[in-house]
Amino acid sequence: MVIATPGRLLSHINLYNIDFSGVKYFILDEADRMLDMGFFDDIMKIEKLLPKDRQTIMFSATMPPKIQQLAKTILHDPEEITIAVARPPETILQTAYICYESQKIEIVKQLFSDKKPNKVILFSGKKQKVKEIAKTLRKMGLSADAMHSDLEQTERNSVMHEFRNERVDILVATDIVSRGIDIDDISLIINFDVPYDAEDYVHRIGRTARAGDSGMAITFVSPDEQLRFSRIEKFLQKNIYKIPVPPELGDVPEYNPEKRRKEGRKHSDKPQRGIGRKRTQESTEKKAQKKTSKKTQSRPDKNNQTGS
Numbered sequence: 001m002v003i004a005t006p007g008r009l010l011s012h013i014n015l016y017n018i019d020f021s022g023v024k025y026f027i028l029d030e031a032d033r034m035l036d037m038g039f040f041d042d043i044m045k046i047e048k049l050l051p052k053d054r055q056t057i058m059f060s061a062t063m064p065p066k067i068q069q070l071a072k073t074i075l076h077d078p079e080e081i082t083i084a085v086a087r088p089p090e091t092i093l094q095t096a097y098i099c100y101e102s103q104k105i106e107i108v109k110q111l112f113s114d115k116k117p118n119k120v121i122l123f124s125g126k127k128q129k130v131k132e133i134a135k136t137l138r139k140m141g142l143s144a145d146a147m148h149s150d151l152e153q154t155e156r157n158s159v160m161h162e163f164r165n166e167r168v169d170i171l172v173a174t175d176i177v178s179r180g181i182d183i184d185d186i187s188l189i190i191n192f193d194v195p196y197d198a199e200d201y202v203h204r205i206g207r208t209a210r211a212g213d214s215g216m217a218i219t220f221v222s223p224d225e226q227l228r229f230s231r232i233e234k235f236l237q238k239n240i241y242k243i244p245v246p247p248e249l250g251d252v253p254e255y256n257p258e259k260r261r262k263e264g265r266k267h268s269d270k271p272q273r274g275i276g277r278k279r280t281q282e283s284t285e286k287k288a289q290k291k292t293s294k295k296t297q298s299r300p301d302k303n304n305q306t307g308s
Contacts, residue, residue, distance in 0.1 A: 005039075005153075006034065006039045006042035006043050006046060007039070007042055007153065009046060010042055010045060010046065013046075013049070020049050020050050020051065021051060023050050023051055023054055024054055024055065025054060025055050025056075025057065026047065026050055026054055026055070026056045026057070026074075027056075027057045027058075027059075028043065028056075028057070028058045028059065029059045030059060030060070030061070030179055031058050031059060031060040031067055031070065032060045032061060032062050032063075032064065032066075032067050033061075033175070033176055033179055035066050035067065035070065036149060036174065036175060036176055037149045037176050038149045040066075040070065043070070043074075044073070044074075047074050056074055056075055056076075056078075058070075058071060058074075058075065058078075061085075061179070061199050061200075061203065062197050062199055062200065085198065085199045085202055085235075086202070087202065087235075087236055087237075088202050088205050088206055088209075088217075088236075089209055091209040091212075091213070091214045091215065092205055092206075092208060092209045092214070092215050092216065092217055093214070093215070093216045093217070094205065094217050094219075094236075094238075094240045094241070095216070095217070095218050095219070095240060095241050095242070095243050096218065096219040096220070096221050096229065096240050096241070096242050096243065097218065097219075097220050097221065097242070097243050097245055098221050098226075098242050098245070098252055098253060098254075098255045099220060099221070099222065099245050099249075099252055099253070100222060100223070100252065100253060101222045101224075103245065103249050103250070103252070104192060104220045104222070105133070105136055106249050107220065107245065107246075107249070108122070108137070108190070108192075109140055110246055110249075111218075112142060116169065117142065117143075117169040117170050117188070118166070118169055118187055119163075119166070119169070119183070119185055119186050119187050119188075120169060120170045120171070120186070120187060120188045120189075120190065121170075121171045121173060121177060121186055121188075121189050121190070121204075121207055121208075122144075122170055122171070122172045122173070122189075122190040122192055123173055123174070123175065123177070123178065123189065123190065123191050123192060123193075123195075123204050124172065124173075124174065124192040124193055125174065125175065125193055125195065125196070126174070127148035127149060127150055127174050129192075129193075130146050130147070130148045130172050130173060130174055131146050131148065133146075133172050133192060134146035134170075134172040137170060137172065142169065142170055143167070143168055143169040143170065144168065144169065144170040144171075144172055145159050145162060145163065145168045145170075145171060145172070146159070146172045146173070147159050147160070147171055147172070147173040147174070147176065147177050148173065148174045148176065149174065149176060159171070160181070163183075164183060175195070175200055175203070175204070177207070178200065178203040178204045178206075178207065179203055181207065182210075183207070183210075184210045184211045184213070185213070186207050186208040186210070186215060187208065187215065187216070188208065188215070188216050188217070188218070189204060189205045189207055189208050189215070189216070189217040189218070190217075190218050190219075190220070191204060191205075191217070191218070191219035191220065192220055193220065193222075193225060194219060194220075194221055194225035194228045194229045194232070195228075195232075196228060198231065198232050198235035198236075201219075201232050204217075205217035218243070219240070221255070222253075223253045223260065224260075226253075226255060226256070226257040226260045227257045227260045227261050229257070230257035230258075242255060
């Protein structure tokens, strides 16, 4: 039995002449996270070296389009087994701020204005945003570092080493950290944006309150994320407590996911009136101008006509 990361296995394949002819099983664990970390090409290189007559098993917490595509590529007539996602333990205090996108970083600043952060993971869904947030936090004087799929394995190990040893207080990360990272004393999870799946939410906040400890999770919810957040609340079968945004940060949006849902449907069903009408008018005017131009060109001046 060989247990390896795709990159490390490929390193051995490049160094040694390995015979895979006897392989009977090819198992991909946490396939969605491996794709998030950029291992698709490595997986396909390994798959091509394996016998066609084998059983392939793939485990994935979510089934986004890229995972479905991978399944179609390497699985043959697969049977799908779905297991219900467990809800987070009650030892996690779940809270949220209903705010505007621009207020999120200011809320983080307020959270740590009086108390130094310790073993905090801040999640964001996009690696570019992770880089920007980490940079902004450092400018605020906070000890923060970023973890995302653009980092080499040695760089990831270095970041995690610094975080474990409390030389980095805030780990700003994509969802690659939401699984497979075993750190027992995480005090706080911040969802800088609302995850797209309830499963991702559970895995994110599940980094705290481990080994019987208690923990806290805070989610920032902008107007565009309210509908997603309400679906997570529905999955959890509970209303998550909304912490009031400090008044000095300005007005805040109303929490009304149903209104957001109706507005989204209205925008998707109906064309944008102003733009649509303007374009139609412009198109009609242009057609009329072209038609007039053609008529003018096709009518030669009789006074200037010459015989041939």
